[in-house]
Amino acid sequence: MAGKAAKAVTEEARQRGGSLALNDEDITAFLAGVVEPGEQGVAFGRFTPDLDCPKVPRGRKVEDGFGGRSTTRKIAGAAIGVAAVASGEWFGDPRRSALHGGLDSMAGRLRIQFDPVTNGCEHILALTNTRLILLRIRGGVGRKFGPALIAWWAHRSHVVASRPRGNGGFSLAFADSSWITLHGDPDTVLRTAFPDAPSPWPGESPR
Numbered sequence: 001m002a003g004k005a006a007k008a009v010t011e012e013a014r015q016r017g018g019s020l021a022l023n024d025e026d027i028t029a030f031l032a033g034v035v036e037p038g039e040q041g042v043a044f045g046r047f048t049p050d051l052d053c054p055k056v057p058r059g060r061k062v063e064d065g066f067g068g069r070s071t072t073r074k075i076a077g078a079a080i081g082v083a084a085v086a087s088g089e090w091f092g093d094p095r096r097s098a099l100h101g102g103l104d105s106m107a108g109r110l111r112i113q114f115d116p117v118t119n120g121c122e123h124i125l126a127l128t129n130t131r132l133i134l135l136r137i138r139g140g141v142g143r144k145f146g147p148a149l150i151a152w153w154a155h156r157s158h159v160v161a162s163r164p165r166g167n168g169g170f171s172l173a174f175a176d177s178s179w180i181t182l183h184g185d186p187d188t189v190l191r192t193a194f195p196d197a198p199s200p201w202p203g204e205s206p207r
Contacts, residue, residue, distance in 0.1 A: 022122055022124075022137065022139065022145060026145060027044055027124055027126075027135070027137075028041060028044075030135065030137050030145075030146065030148035031044065031124075031126050031128075031133075031135055031148075033147075033148060034135065034148055034149060034150050035128055035131075035133070035150075036130075039128045039129060039130055039131070040128060040129045041126060041127070041128050042127045042128055042129060042189075042193075043126070043127045043188050043189045043190050043193065044124050044125060044126035044127065044135070044188065044190070045124070045125055045184055045185030045187075045188030045190050045191075046122075046123075046124060046125075046184045046185050047123070047125045047182040047183065047184030047185065048114065048123070048182065048183055048184060049098070049099070049111055049114050049115075049180065049181070049182060049183075050098035050099075050165075050169050050180075050181040050182060050183055051098075051183075052097060052098040052181070053097065053098045053099045053111055053180065053181065054090030054097055054099060054111075055090070056090075056111065056112050056115050057089070057090070057103075060103055060112055061112075061115065061116065061117040062112060062113065062116050062117065063116060063117060063118065064116040064117070064118045064121050064136065064138070065116075065136065065149050065151065066118075066121075066138045066147070066149075089102075089103070090103065090108075098165075098169070098171075098180065098181035099111055099178075099179070099180045099181065100177075100178055100179050100180075100201065100202050100203035100204075101174075101176070101177070101178025101179065101180075102178075105174070105176055105178035106154055106158065106174035106175070106176050106178050107172070107174055107178035107179050107180040108178060109152055110134060110152050110154075110180055111180055113134055113136070113151040113152040114134070116136075116151075120138065120139065121136050121137065121138055121139065122136070122137040122139050122145070123135070123136055123137075123151070124137065125182070125184075125190060127156075127189075127190050127193055129156075130155065130156060131153045131154065131155055131156060132153065132154050132156060132159050132172075133150050133152070133153045134150070134151045134152040134153070135148060135149075135150060135151070136148065136149050136150075136151040154174065157175070158174055158175040158176075159172055159173070159174060159175075159194050160173050160174060160175055160194070160195070160197065161173040161179075161194055161195050161196065161197035161201075162190075162191060162192070162193065162194040162195070162196065163196055163197065163201070164191065164196075165181055167183070168183055168184075168186055169181050169182060169183045170182060170191050171201070172194070173197060173201060177202045178202075179201055179202070179203075
């Protein structure tokens, strides 16, 4: 049933024509099509990594999961594992970083999945009753949206804190002591769904 709903919204988006834009109904349907049985969406928002987040090294860029070089991709169902070749460290000045953690930390893997090698994908951060999910939806101008897949996820118990930041940003901290700052939707309850832990966070100087 969820798959039919996703097809319906992509067809509606196609009929709207012109410059396509995902609406909340589209996102809800795509999310319902990829979560586990019994898993329910709670909230979602459009977010991107803070500009002070380090850049992803070229060797750690991932495919979007919708084709490309590999033909063995799981589009809908559970989380996907996209192979990446380990190479080097983050690019950027660590003193200005809005991310704490290595390439393979929980925050690091989330950062990497926000920036696949191909363009034209929408990324939605979604909260369900069991997980925090980065939903990736294929789309673009002049074509229908979809399909969708889960690019990254973490159990809710592994997201240990959130904190508002200046200029509309907020940070998420994870059980492995890594954290990342994001910018985006100012209204979603995602911003207040996790406890606000006191300063300093790992890697921060005491205030």
